[in-house]
Amino acid sequence: MSWARLSFRLQRWEIVFLTAGVALLAGAMLWYASQLMAVVAENPGCDPSAFTSGCEAVARRYDELSDFVTQFTNLTWAAPFGIGLILGVPLVAREIDRGTTQIAWTLSRSRIQWLAGRLVVPTLVVIGLLAALAVTSEILTAALFPQANLSEDFTWYGRRGGLLVARGLVALGVGVLVGAILGRLLPALLAGTVVTGLVFGGLTLGMDRWNEAEALVLPYGRDITGDLSLGERVVLADGEMMTFLEMQRRGVGSFAIAMDGQVYVPPEGSEFEGMESPEEVGELIGQSHVLVIPAERYPEIVAREAAVLGGVAVLFGLGSGVVVHRRRPV
Amino acid sequence: MSDIEVVLTTRDLAKRYRRGVWALAGIDLDIPAGGITALVGPNAAGKSTLIKTWVGFERPTRGSVSVKGIDPWRDRSGALAHLGYVPQSPALYDGLSVSDHLDLAVQLRPGFDRASASERLDQLGIPLDAGARHLSGGQQAQVALALALGTRASILLLDEPLASLDPLARREFLHVLTDAVRTDGATALLSSHIVTDVEQACDRLIVLGVGRVLLQETVVDALASHRIGPAEEASGEVVSTFLGPAGERLALERSTQDDRLRPATLEEVVLGYLASARPVPGRERAA
Numbered sequence: 272m273s274w275a276r277l278s279f280r281l282q283r284w285e286i287v288f289l290t291a292g293v294a295l296l297a298g299a300m301l302w303y304a305s306q307l308m309a310v311v312a313e314n315p316g317c318d319p320s321a322f323t324s325g326c327e328a329v330a331r332r333y334d335e336l337s338d339f340v341t342q343f344t345n346l347t348w349a350a351p352f353g354i355g356l357i358l359g360v361p362l363v364a365r366e367i368d369r370g371t372t373q374i375a376w377t378l379s380r381s382r383i384q385w386l387a388g389r390l391v392v393p394t395l396v397v398i399g400l401l402a403a404l405a406v407t408s409e410i411l412t413a414a415l416f417p418q419a420n421l422s423e424d425f426t427w428y429g430r431r432g433g434l435l436v437a438r439g440l441v442a443l444g445v446g447v448l449v450g451a452i453l454g455r456l457l458p459a460l461l462a463g464t465v466v467t468g469l470v471f472g473g474l475t476l477g478m479d480r481w482n483e484a485e486a487l488v489l490p491y492g493r494d495i496t497g498d499l500s501l502g503e504r505v506v507l508a509d510g511e512m513m514t515f516l517e518m519q520r521r522g523v524g525s526f527a528i529a530m531d532g533q534v535y536v537p538p539e540g541s542e543f544e545g546m547e548s549p550e551e552v553g554e555l556i557g558q559s560h561v562l563v564i565p566a567e568r569y570p571e572i573v574a575r576e577a578a579v580l581g582g583v584a585v586l587f588g589l590g591s592g593v594v595v596h597r598r599r600p601v
Numbered sequence: 602m603s604d605i606e607v608v609l610t611t612r613d614l615a616k617r618y619r620r621g622v623w624a625l626a627g628i629d630l631d632i633p634a635g636g637i638t639a640l641v642g643p644n645a646a647g648k649s650t651l652i653k654t655w656v657g658f659e660r661p662t663r664g665s666v667s668v669k670g671i672d673p674w675r676d677r678s679g680a681l682a683h684l685g686y687v688p689q690s691p692a693l694y695d696g697l698s699v700s701d702h703l704d705l706a707v708q709l710r711p712g713f714d715r716a717s718a719s720e721r722l723d724q725l726g727i728p729l730d731a732g733a734r735h736l737s738g739g740q741q742a743q744v745a746l747a748l749a750l751g752t753r754a755s756i757l758l759l760d761e762p763l764a765s766l767d768p769l770a771r772r773e774f775l776h777v778l779t780d781a782v783r784t785d786g787a788t789a790l791l792s793s794h795i796v797t798d799v800e801q802a803c804d805r806l807i808v809l810g811v812g813r814v815l816l817q818e819t820v821v822d823a824l825a826s827h828r829i830g831p832a833e834e835a836s837g838e839v840v841s842t843f844l845g846p847a848g849e850r851l852a853l854e855r856s857t858q859d860d861r862l863r864p865a866t867l868e869e870v871v872l873g874y875l876a877s878a879r880p881v882p883g884r885e886r887a888a
Contacts, residue, residue, distance in 0.1 A: 273704050273707070273708060274708045277697065277701055277704060277705050277708065280696055280697060280701065281694060281696060281697070283696065369692060369694075369695070370688065370690060370692030371692050371693070371694050373658075373686070373688035373692050374686075374688065374692055374693070374745065374748060375705075375709065376658075377656055377681060377684065377685075377686040378705070378706050378709040378710045378713070378748065378752065379709040379710065380677075380678035380681045380682055380710070380711075381678050382677075385709065388708070599658055599659070600658055
């Protein structure tokens with residue numbers, strides 16, 4: 272317990288600041304969730320998401336609350352990165368910056384043990400704070416979409432639930448590693464932010480590719496509520512599938528998509544005018560489709576992404592260990 | 602030195618930093634067990650680099666170092682098990698109290714003697730509940746020393762701990778150090794660029810200049826084997842000549858009996874050897 276107490280004291284201001292921020296955010300989310308639930312409970316005959324006759328006031332109130340709630344999802348999306356970096360970067364960087372590693376690394380016979388010990392409290396704080404946000408964001412989402420079965424629904428994917436925790440752990444790992452390499456607090460915080468952006472950019476790209484490889488190709492117009500949409504594709508008459516960008520790269524400069532999702536190109540040498548119907552003047556070249564992961568695969572996809580993120584976090588932790596083991600203490 | 606236990610050694614130790622500067626240019630040292638050895642030299646002589654190679658903070662560019670026969674770069678934890686270290690600046694944790702530092706040491710170092718460290722600080726009037734940031738420089742140095750002594754390590758490496766202390770704090774620090782070394786039978790290596798500070802406390806002297814060992818001797822032998830006087834009267838084995846306090850040119854001679862010269866003080870011995878290593882214009886330090 273003494274080690275936990277000392278670790279907490281070494282980062283107490285960050286922990287207090289982040290805990291207060293998360294408490295405020297979670298409190299606000301719960302309050303809005305209770306408001307949404309009250310709107311639904313007080314008007315059992317109304318669908319609050321539709322302006323049906325006699326339910327206009329309910330729908331208006333629900334709409335107002337929804338606007339605020341959507342802003343919260345931006346904060347819950349950003350929270351893992353902020354919390355992970357704020358706790359991760361100073362862990363080694365501040366010690367090197369202030370020279371305290373000279374004492375710590377000679378008192379401790381193993382720097383790896385020292386790092387592992389120092390990681391325990393920040394890791395638990397990241398897990399605890401983001402778990403709180405994960406739960407409250409689930410409650411808020413459930414309040415906003417009362418008809419949805421959120422355990423099998425991609426609505427607000429990555430902005431609620433356990434993925435917040437996994438992302439926070441990766442950001443923590445990035446922060447620790449960058450801080451250990453640079454050994455200066457402020458530069459490490461800036462560099463950590465950039466590296467986190469690059470890491471998550473790469474991870475998102477990779478996960479999208481993986482999901483696309485397993486996605487269903489559904490004709491345009493099909494109800495995909497709750498599914499994970501991975502973008503649109505055009506399926507040409509010969510069965511070839513491509514993105515709109517790829518189509519343009521192949522020289523199809525102008526095209527139009529009809530209401531039913533059919534894709535037309537204008538007659539050779541001309542372009543579609545604003546008001547004309549593409550079905551009447553254009554040539555049908557294919558059908559627009561959407562790539563989706565069906566809603567029922569939500570638990571599996573979340574578990575898979577969390578496992579990948581967990582693995583990446585472990586890699587950053589190991590990298591931090593290598594750097595700490597080899598580097599100078601000042 | 603075959604019948605004396607040697608605890609710290611270097612063999613042809615050279616260290617070059619990335620910017621191309623040689624901090625150590627191939628030195629051989631054997632530091633025997635017991636007592637306090639002063640490592641004296643001007644700034645940038647390589648004192649800190651030398652100590653940091655034993656602690657495992659710096660990797661030798663060439664040559665080897667050992668702590669009780671252990672290469673600290675290959676087996677850092679093995680070497681650290683024998684070492685207590687006091688860095689140049691105490692570098693305590695701002696947000697922790699003195700007592701927290703002792704708790705931290707207990708957590709990090711198996712066998713850390715919290716009771717004796719606590720008692721030592723208590724005797725010096727350093728409150729255990731005081732925040733590290735509220736301590737004076739001398740008190741911070743004493744806490745750092747108490748942490749090193751509390752490890753019960755048989756070898757203490759002290760990297761210019763006196764540099765930023767006032768004269769009274771320096772005296773107290775040295776008193777605690779000498780007392781602890783005599784009581785515990787430990788070996789201490791104390792680096793400093795202020796000779797008067799270490800003269801009373803140390804048994805052995807190593808003078809380091811431009812990355813080389815210029816003198817390695819017991820303090821008693823160093824004092825007995827050097828004489829000093831006006832440069833024109835020196836006729837024996839002159840170590841170097843340098844300016845005296847009144848601007849006169851003095852010569853340090855390695856001799857025991859030249860009656861024209863008087864016995865040299867330790868400061869004059871050190872100055873003489875440092876003067877002997879003054880860089881010649883146009884010649885750079887190289888390994």
